[in-house]
Amino acid sequence: MALYSRVSGFVGLITLQNPPVNALSAAVRQGIVDMVERALGDPNVKSVVICGQNGNFCGGADIKEFGTNMSGPPLVPMIDAIEAANKPVVAAIEGSALGGGLELALGCHYRIAHSKARLGLPEVTLGLLPAAGGTQRLPRLVGVPAALNLITTGRHVTATQALQLGIVDQVTDHNAVDVAVKFSLSVAGQSLDARRISTYPCPLPSDSDALFEGVMQKVRQRAHGAIAPVACVQAVRAAATLPYSKGMEREQELMATLFTSGQARAQQYCFFAQRAVGRWRMPSGARWDTSKPRPVHKAAVIGLGTMGRGITVALAQTGLSVVAVETQEKQLMEAKQAVSGMLERGAKRHGVAPTLDRISYSQNIHAVAEVDLVIEAVFEDMALKTEVFQQLSAVCKPGTLLCTNTSALDVDKLASKMPNPELVVGMHFFAPAHVMKLLEVVYGPRSSPQAVATAMQLGKKMGKVSVAVGNCRGFVGNRMLMPYLQQAFFLLEEGATPELVDRALEEFGFPMGVFRMSDLSGLDVGWRVRKRDELVEPDMASGQSARIRQGSRYSPLGDLLCEQGRFGQKTGRGWYQYDKPGSRVARSDPWLHSFLVEYRARHGLVPRSIDQQEVLERCLYALINEGFRILEDGIAAGPEDIDVIYVFGYGWPKHRGGPMFYAGMVGLAKVLERLEHYQQAHPDVPYLQPCSLLRRLVASGSPPIHRWREAIKKRQSQL
Ligand SMILES: CC/C=C/CC(=O)SCCNC(=O)CCNC(=O)[C@H](O)C(C)(C)COP(=O)(O)OP(=O)(O)OC[C@H]1O[C@@H](n2cnc3c(N)ncnc32)[C@H](O)[C@@H]1OP(=O)(O)O
Numbered sequence: 182m183a184l185y186s187r188v189s190g191f192v193g194l195i196t197l198q199n200p201p202v203n204a205l206s207a208a209v210r211q212g213i214v215d216m217v218e219r220a221l222g223d224p225n226v227k228s229v230v231i232c233g234q235n236g237n238f239c240g241g242a243d244i245k246e247f248g249t250n251m252s253g254p255p256l257v258p259m260i261d262a263i264e265a266a267n268k269p270v271v272a273a274i275e276g277s278a279l280g281g282g283l284e285l286a287l288g289c290h291y292r293i294a295h296s297k298a299r300l301g302l303p304e305v306t307l308g309l310l311p312a313a314g315g316t317q318r319l320p321r322l323v324g325v326p327a328a329l330n331l332i333t334t335g336r337h338v339t340a341t342q343a344l345q346l347g348i349v350d351q352v353t354d355h356n357a358v359d360v361a362v363k364f365s366l367s368v369a370g371q372s373l374d375a376r377r378i379s380t381y382p383c384p385l386p387s388d389s390d391a392l393f394e395g396v397m398q399k400v401r402q403r404a405h406g407a408i409a410p411v412a413c414v415q416a417v418r419a420a421a422t423l424p425y426s427k428g429m430e431r432e433q434e435l436m437a438t439l440f441t442s443g444q445a446r447a448q449q450y451c452f453f454a455q456r457a458v459g460r461w462r463m464p465s466g467a468r469w470d471t472s473k474p475r476p477v478h479k480a481a482v483i484g485l486g487t488m489g490r491g492i493t494v495a496l497a498q499t500g501l502s503v504v505a506v507e508t509q510e511k512q513l514m515e516a517k518q519a520v521s522g523m524l525e526r527g528a529k530r531h532g533v534a535p536t537l538d539r540i541s542y543s544q545n546i547h548a549v550a551e552v553d554l555v556i557e558a559v560f561e562d563m564a565l566k567t568e569v570f571q572q573l574s575a576v577c578k579p580g581t582l583l584c585t586n587t588s589a590l591d592v593d594k595l596a597s598k599m600p601n602p603e604l605v606v607g608m609h610f611f612a613p614a615h616v617m618k619l620l621e622v623v624y625g626p627r628s629s630p631q632a633v634a635t636a637m638q639l640g641k642k643m644g645k646v647s648v649a650v651g652n653c654r655g656f657v658g659n660r661m662l663m664p665y666l667q668q669a670f671f672l673l674e675e676g677a678t679p680e681l682v683d684r685a686l687e688e689f690g691f692p693m694g695v696f697r698m699s700d701l702s703g704l705d706v707g708w709r710v711r712k713r714d715e716l717v718e719p720d721m722a723s724g725q726s727a728r729i730r731q732g733s734r735y736s737p738l739g740d741l742l743c744e745q746g747r748f749g750q751k752t753g754r755g756w757y758q759y760d761k762p763g764s765r766v767a768r769s770d771p772w773l774h775s776f777l778v779e780y781r782a783r784h785g786l787v788p789r790s791i792d793q794q795e796v797l798e799r800c801l802y803a804l805i806n807e808g809f810r811i812l813e814d815g816i817a818a819g820p821e822d823i824d825v826i827y828v829f830g831y832g833w834p835k836h837r838g839g840p841m842f843y844a845g846m847v848g849l850a851k852v853l854e855r856l857e858h859y860q861q862a863h864p865d866v867p868y869l870q871p872c873s874l875l876r877r878l879v880a881s882g883s884p885p886i887h888r889w890r891e892a893i894k895k896r897q898s899q900l
Pocket of ligand 1: 201244310311
C-alpha cells in the first residue's frame, strides 16, 4: 500500500509501503493511484514527493505476482498520470530504484537520489523488458547508446553515475526525502512542460542503423539464445524511430511475447532459487536461521597455485586481512606478483585503490596462528592435505575454521583425521575464484552448524552465491558432470564429432560445448583423476572388452589424447587445434577426425549418424538423472540448489532455469521415457538407469518443481 501525509505545509508525501523492497504489488499500485489523485485534488498541496518506506525507494514490479491473475491498476497509465500531473512530482530515491521502481521515478518530473542509492532496469535478467515505459523514456533522457547499455545488461548504477548519465537531477548525502520536499516547494508553480520525458525527442546518433545493428549482433552473441536482450534492443529501436505512443505499443507487444515465454518463467525461477539457497538446512536439522556464524576478520590461504591466488584476491577484495602461505620461495614470489596484478587490474576497473596491503605473504605456516578461518588450496592429494590440516590444527588458535578447497577428495575423511572435525568444511571455489560466482559449501556429518553458517556467510560477503551441499564424490556440480562427459565421449565413439556435440550444446545455450570446455580446463585434470581411480590402462587392446572398466562401459578416448600430450589449449592441441599453446580460438583438427575413424575401426564400432536431439537428450538427461540421485541421497536439499549450482558454476543457460527446472519444463515423463529408451540401447551404462525418485515423481503425476521436496522427504523418512 501507499501512505499519504502532508509535510512542510504544502507537500503531499506518498510513501510506498511493502517490505522488504516496496515492490509494486496490486495494493501498492492502487495506493499510488489513490494518493496521487488525493494530492492533486487537494488545493493546499503545491507539490508531491514519492518515496519508499525504510530508506528503500522501490525494487520494481512484484515478481511474485507474475504468473498469477494480476489484479489492480496497471503500471503504465499510473505512471502516465503522474507525468501528466499539473503539480511537480519529485521522486526521492533512497536504497534502490529498480525496474518498475525506476520507471515510476522516470514518470516523475524530478529525481533526487541519496548518494548510496542504486538505480537500474534489471528486467532483462528476469527474461523481460522494462515495459512500464522504461524502454521509451530512458533513451529520450540519456540517449540511445547509454539506454541500450543499461537496458540490455540490466546493470545497476550508483547515484553518482546516474547523475552523470542524466537519470537523476541531484545527489545528496543528506536525507533524500527532506531534500526532495524542499526542492519540490522550490519548483512549485513552475512550468512542467520541459519535465515530461515522454514528450522529449529521442536523441539519435547520425549512424543509428549501424549502431543498432552492431549492438544487436553483440547482444545476440552474449545472449546464447535468450530472447529478452534481443527484445530490449528492438524496443529501444522503436523509441528511436517511432513517436512515443507507437513506441509504447511496440514495448507492450514485445513484453507480451516475453511475459508468456518459458524463458521468463525460468529466469524468475532462478531469481527466487538464488535467494532460496541462502535458507540452507542440513539433514541434522541445523538451519540458516538458527545457526549463528562466527565473525571472520582475518583469513589465511594455504597453497598459492591458481585457485589459492584467486581465493586470496577474493578475500582481500572483501576487505579481510589475508595471510597467504606458500612454502616454496619462488612460488611465493610469483604468487605475490600475480595476486598484486589481479588486485591492481580489479581496482582499476572499479576506479578504486588496490588493497595490496591487506595481504601478508609467508613461507611459514605458523603465520596463520591468529586467523579466524583458513582455506587450504594445496595440490589435490589426500596425504598432503591431511598433513597440512594436522599442522593447522596444531598452529591455529582454538576455534579457527579449517576449510578445504578440494574439488574431488572426501571432506569427511579429511575431517575424521582431525582432533576437531566439527571445524572442518569444504569451500569449493570455481576457477577463476575471484571471478566465478559459485561456492559449494560442503558439510560432513560432523561439521558444526556454526562452521557451515560461517562459511556460507563468508561466501555471501565475497559476493558469491553459496550453496550448502553434502559430502560425496564430486559434491553436486562435478558429480553431475561425470555422466554428461561420459555421454559426450560415447557419442564420439558412436559416430559424432566434437564439433557436432559442441554445436548442439552451444545452441542449447551453454557458452561452450563440453569439448571446448574440456580443452580450456585441461584434459590432464580428468586424466589424473581417472588414473587415481585405476580406470586408465596403458594397454592398447581393441574390441568391446577393452572398453569395459570396473564392470561398466568406459571410453578411453580422453586418456588416448593425453598420452599424445594433447592436454587442450595449454598444449595447442586437444579435441581441437589451436594456433599456438595458450591460444583460445579452437579450430577443427583433421588429425582428431582421422584418429576417431581409426579408433572406431580398431574397436569394431560402426559409426552412425547422430543428430543434435540425441546429443542433448543423452548428455543432458544423464546429467539430470544424476541430479535426481543427488536429491534422493540428500546431498542437495532441493532442486533449487542444483539449479543454482549449474547456472552460476557450469554455464547452464539461465533462460532454461537450471537442469532440474528444465526437466520439469520438458516433462518428467518425457525425460524418464528417453532415459529408458537410451538405457535399453546401452544397458552397460549405469548412469542411464533412471533414478527411482524420477520414477516416483512421474508415478505421482509429475508435480511442479516446488513440490518435489515433499516426495524427497517422504523417501528419506522411509530410509
Ligand atoms: C509490467 C511488468 C513490469 C515489470 C518490471 C519490473 O519491475 S520487474 C522487477 C524488476 N526488479 C528487480 O529485478 C529487482 C529485484 N530485486 C533485487 O534485485 C534485490 O532484491 C534488491 C532490491 C536489490 C534487494 O537486494 P537485497 O540483497 O537487499 O535483498 P534480497 O534480494 O534478498 O531480497 C529480499 C526479499 O525481497 C524479495 N524481492 C526482492 N525484489 C522483489 C520484487 N521485485 N518482487 C518481489 N519480491 C522481491 C526477495 O525475493 C527476497 O525475499 P525472499 O523471500 O528471501 O525470496
